[in-house]
Amino acid sequence: MKLLKKLFKIVLILIALLFVGGWLFTVTLHPKYNGELELSNLSEKVTVFYDEVGVPHINAKNQKDAFRAFGYVHAQDRLWQMEVIRRISAGRLSEIFGKDVVRVDKFMSGLGIEEAAYKTIADIDKNSEPYKLTMAYLDGINQFIEKGPTPLEFYLVGVEKEKYTINDIYNVFGYMAFSFAVAHKTDPLLNEIKEKLGAEYLEELGIPLSETTLLKNTNKREIKAEFSLAVNEIMDKLPIPSFIGSNSWVLGSNRTKNGKVIFANDPHINFGQPSVWYQSHIKTPDYEMYGFNLALTPFPLLGHNRNHAYGLTMFENDDIDFYIEENNPENALEYKTPEGFLPYKTIDKDIKIKGRQNAAYQIKVSKHGPIMNGIIEHLQDERPIAMKWIYTHLPNKLLDVAYEMSHAENLQEFKNGASKLHAPGLNMMYGDASNNIAWFAAGKLYKYRDILNRKIYLNGASGKDEIVRYLDFEENPQAVNPAWGYVYSANNQPDSIANMLYSGYYLPEDRAKRIVEIVEPKHDFTKEDVAKMIYDVKSSVAPKVILNATEVITVDDLSVSERKALEILKKWDGNYFKTEVAPTIYNRFVYEFLVNTFKDEMGKGFKQFMDGTMIQKKMIAVQMSKSQSVWWDDVTTEGKIEDKKEIITKSFKNAISFLNAQLGENVEDWTWNRVTTVEHEHPIGKAGGLLRKIFNVGPFETNGGNEVLNNHIFKLDSTGYYKVTGGPSTRRIIDFSDIENSITIIPTGQSGNVFSDHYKDQAQKYLDGKFVKMKLNQKEIEQSENRLVFLPKK
The missing domain is CATH 1.10.1400 (Penicillin amidase (Acylase) alpha subunit, N-terminal domain)
Known part of the structure; x- marks a missing residue:
């Protein structure tokens, strides 16, 4: 009996030690929001005030110090997110997730994103301000890797931390650009409908045919959609959300009660945990911006200060075209052109797979782009199909675009920045304290001969199906201070400026129609009216x-x-309320x-x-x-x-x-709430069980539906249940008559660290249509309970 009692006591002690050890371990993983830290390469002290929802308000004497501190605080909240997103375009997910994502790695690494990044970085001006601030930001991230705690996810998947380079930033840009594109999911299907069903079926889908179509026959064979289905399955396996839509409207002074511009924007992105956007407020003597950044990007794509506000929606223009190449019958490593046969460029790739041998493969690239047959497994179409993507064909100035939008001091400077965007196509929305409003459809648009239909495979060998000219930015759809007093975008077909319809994959009129329906009769909007509007769930269609x-x-x-x-x-x-x-x-x-x-x-x-x-x-x-x-x-x-x-x-x-x-x-x-749910899934939480409970946020009931302003994206399928997979990634309302009380909300929380109080503290407010303040008032900011001070390392 005594022996049993001793063993029992020993077991209790071991359990207690394990519990205490586990608790102490998790405590070390918490982000640090208080106290002092030393940072190398700082010239002056930087103070970071964390507000009640975990947004860092960074006060520095110069921008380099500010961006270095920003890199550190961004990493301590979102390092795991940074790690995953940088691996996508490089084809490195298999290193941490194993064989199940080899297909994803093979596809993404074959698109040419890394190769295009090498060219961009080789030509970058290393004396430019965007480059210097980017390197300071990366330095901050890398110092966190050296000094800060390792996020729990790194332990769970067994991956070592690695320092970040500017290549990683351009890999993020490339992934973002590709996730905006739709052609790779659509064009192959449309081409198959054309070849197997015929012109009449295709034209009823709004796709007229032309003399260039390579019609095989119309014996009504089954549509298999191997190409498109494969790409869709690959994109569905990505552990980071894709961009899928968005709303924005900017109300001019004659539309508001207080006579100042009100700006609204809610980009639609697939849900995930952590949330896509990371908020920060950076203030120096010569710069101030309350911004929203993607993981591993130094400059915000959404932002505002006391002078101007900007945001974006997807343009939905077509910037990918597919070409059928014709191989040399005597040499499969050559393809036909009007000038004769040319050799394919070949690129050898090697995918590292966790727990397995590496997978090697080779990509063939024509003048149009990579041959998709080689990077999509089991594609039965024997014709070489090349993908031409403007993102990898033209000089990449995305770093300059983001820098200039966030640093613009007036409308013209903002427009100059927007004009440098080549891909992805974005509707750039703008409003300022001087009562200017504007919308620019940004992206490098181009023109083929008039009878060509770009949604069908083009002839790569003829030389007739090539770009005739690139449009000047002034020919892009845009509106500046229009007489009707507002600008808006909901991924709808834009009006023509260059006497042509811009090829694209525009969404139906539903949300755009609802915006006009609400805005058009009203001339006394308040911030509260716009807050109600951005949460609107009524379908006009x-x-x-x-x-x-x-x-x-x-x-x-x-x-x-x-x-x-x-x-x-x-x-x-038409209202999508839960009880309807x-x-x-x-x-x-x-x-x-x-x-x-x-x-x-x-x-x-x-x-x-x-x-x-x-x-x-x-x-x-x-x-x-x-x-x-x-x-x-x-x-x-x-x-x-x-x-x-x-x-x-x-x-x-x-x-x-x-x-x-x-x-x-x-x-x-x-009722609607019996068949709809929303859950924000973490890549590790997708495994289910306890990990789901720890890392995922939800599930919840929710108001909203497909193609209403509070857009809740789900698949219509045979199940009869509608799992919401995407929606507003943030809701932002900036009122220039009361700039210090502008408001926002994100779907879960500011931090991606599961031990942070801000991991999911905004989730219920988001579902209820509530908001939090985007603080700009310095006295109010300095009342924050949490203050992290960065000191120059001695």
């Missing part, structure tokens, strides 16, 4: 879609529950409608049509308004031609039958 659908449904053919559901739909005003029933009915009906309209022709390609392109979003209202369509006919029913009435009635009945089985027979219980 859905009620019209329902009207077009219900016109052909015969009520007498419906069951009791179907009639009840139809009545609810008809009365719906109509959104549940509407989204299931839309899914069934798309299935019954497109799936029979598309086959396996239907999944890509739904998950990987924006086409299905645009086609909902367009297709529902048609009276005749080649897509109505179900090609699987021989000897019968279906029409609109049959397709819509079948879809509606299928939807109600599904919901009866899913949610019960009481239609009034089919």
Whole structure:
């Protein structure tokens, strides 16, 4: 008995020691928000005041010191995020996540982002201010790596910390640019529809054909969409969110109650943990900016000060084209050009895989770009398909763009910075204290011969399908101080300035229409009005879609529950509130409608049509308004031609039958919150179990839906559940009549350190449509409880 008691005491002591040791270990991993630290290469003391949501307010005597301190504080909150994002374009995810992401590494490293970065960095002006401040920022990050605690994720995945270089920054720029692009998910599918179904089907999707199309035949073979599906699957495996949309509007002085500009912006990005943006407020005698930075970027892409505010949305222009190359029949390492056969450039790559041997492969590159067949496995198309991407073909000035936007002192300087952007295409939104407002669609636009359709594969051998000219920036869509008193962007098709439609993958009119609907009749907006507007969940388009659908449904053919559901739909005003029933009915009906309209022709390609392109979003209202369509006919029913009435009635009945089985027979219980959730997933939390509870944030119920201002992006699929995967990555409202009380919110929290109090402290406020202040008042800032002082190392 005594022996058992002794063993019991020993076990208790060991458990206590393990607990205390674990607690002490985690304490060392907390970010440091108070006290003093020495930093090398500082010329003066830098003081960082942390406000109540963890935003660092950096006060320095000069910008180099400020950016060095910023690098340190950015790293201590987001080093893991920096580590993951820098590995994507370099094809280095497999080093930490193993064999499951080899396919991702092979694809991303084959795009030419690193090779383009080498050229840019070789030509960079090392005496320029952007370069000097960037190097100071990197120095701050690297000093944290030397002195600061290692984030928990590094221990869990077994990866060593490495210092950062400017190459890593350009790898982040490249990933950002590619995540904006849509062509790689869309063009191959459209080309396959053209080749296997024919012109009529493609033209009804808004893609007219021209003489250049290489039509094979129209024997209605199955659409496999191997290329597009592969890219979509690869992008879905990325551990860092992709950019997918955005809203912004800037109200001029004649639209506001106080006679000063009000600026609003909420970029839409796939959700993840930590949140995409890191906030900071940097103040020196010659510079001040409250900014929002991506991981490992020194200059903010969103920001404001007392003088001006700026932000962005995705332009959605087309900056990727695919070319069919023609190999030399005598030598597969050469391809045909108008000047004769040229050798492919070959690049050898080596992917390091955790716990396995390295994977070596070779990329072939034509004058148009990398041959995709070599970097997408199991692609059965034997024709060499080259990807031409403006990002890797033109000089990269992204560092200058971000620097000049954040350092501009007037509208003209901001425009000069925006004009240097080549890719990705961005709508640059601007407002200032002098009551200027502006919108610039930035990005290097270009023109082919008029009859060419760029959404279809081009002929790489002919020499006829090449760029004719690049447009001058003044030909880009833009508006400066328009007479109507506001500018806006919601990824919608822009007006023409150069007497041409700019090729792109623009989203449907829903959000843009809602912005105009709210703004146009009103001339006395306040900050509170805009805060309510940015959280708006009403669709202006859905009620019209329902009207077009219900016109052909015969009520007498419906069951009791179907009639009840139809009545609810008809009365719906388009609001996606949690307690509404109509959104549940509407989204299931839309899914069934798309299935019954497109799936029979598309086959396996239907999944890509739904998950990987924006086409299905645009086609909902367009297709529902048609009276005749080649897509109505179900090609699987021989000897019968279906029409609109049959397709819509079948879809509606299928939807109600599904919901009866899913949610019960009481239609009034089919509330939106029963089928929608949002969860912010951490790369490690995706493993599930305890790690999910530790690292993920959520799940939550939420107001919002696809293509409303409070945009909640989800996939329409067979499950009947809508897991929200993306939405506003921040909501920002800057009121120049009360600049010190401008407001923002982010989806989870400022810190990516799971032990920080600011890991998820904004999550519920975000869901509730609430905001926190973006502090600029120095006296208020200095009242902060947390103060971190950086001293020059002696």
